[in-house]
Amino acid sequence: xxxxxxxxxxxxxxxxxxxxxxxxxxxxxxxxxxxxxxxxxxxxxxxxxxxxxxxxxxxxxxxxxxxxxxxxxxxxxxxxxxxxxxxxxxxxxxxxxxxxxxxxxxxxxxxxxxxxxxxxxxxxxxxxxxxxxxxxxxxxx
Numbered sequence: 001x002x003x004x005x006x007x008x009x010x011x012x013x014x015x016x017x018x019x020x021x022x023x024x025x026x027x028x029x030x031x032x033x034x035x036x037x038x039x040x041x042x043x044x045x046x047x048x049x050x051x052x053x054x055x056x057x058x059x060x061x062x063x064x065x066x067x068x069x070x071x072x073x074x075x076x077x078x079x080x081x082x083x084x085x086x087x088x089x090x091x092x093x094x095x096x097x098x099x100x101x102x103x104x105x106x107x108x109x110x111x112x113x114x115x116x117x118x119x120x121x122x123x124x125x126x127x128x129x130x131x132x133x134x135x136x137x138x139x140x141x
Contacts, residue, residue: 016041017061017139022051022077023095024069028121032064032095035128039136048072055081060090061139062132065115067096082114091135095128097121 019040023029029044036042043058045051048069055063055077063081065074072080074094081087094115116138117131 017136018058019043019062019064020045020051020054020058020060021064022046022048022054022069022074023064023066025066028066028095031125032128035125036062036064036132039132046070048074048077052077052080055087055090056084059086062091062093062135064093064095067094078115089140091116091139093117093119093131093135095119095121095123 017040019036019042021029021032021036021042021044023032023044024046026044026046029046033042033044040062043054043060045054049071051063051065051069052072063078065077067074069077074096078092078094081090081092092115094117096118097120117135119127119131
């Protein structure tokens with residue numbers, strides 16, 4: 001059974017942007033949660049279908065998606081978000097290990113997707129923070 005793993009819900013989070021992390025590895029989800037929580041109210045799902053439910057419910061500013069997920073893969077989930085009139089402004093960051101042995105840069109892998117950002121695992125915390133900071137100006141209030 002999949003569930004929301006984390007939600008930062010303090011009073012301060014009412015003014016924070018919202019983020020949904022969808023990754024089937026709980027440890028990666030926890031790391032991303034820790035990296036995002038200073039700027040985002042975070043929610044985590046371990047499956048694509050649960051992630052989609054959360055995204056539809058929360059309408060986040062940011063969705064961080066793994067590519068390989070149970071039920072709905074990250075690329076399909078990204079396309080579903082970007083083709084939904086209520087969700088299309090959500091910034092999507094794909095974070096995946098699928099490309100880790102490639103010599104090609106992450107910017108190459110982003111081509112042909114509707115994602116707003118792309119990072120290969122393993123990632124450095126600084127890479128995640130830099131990428132998110134570049135995406136924030138595009139986020140709607």
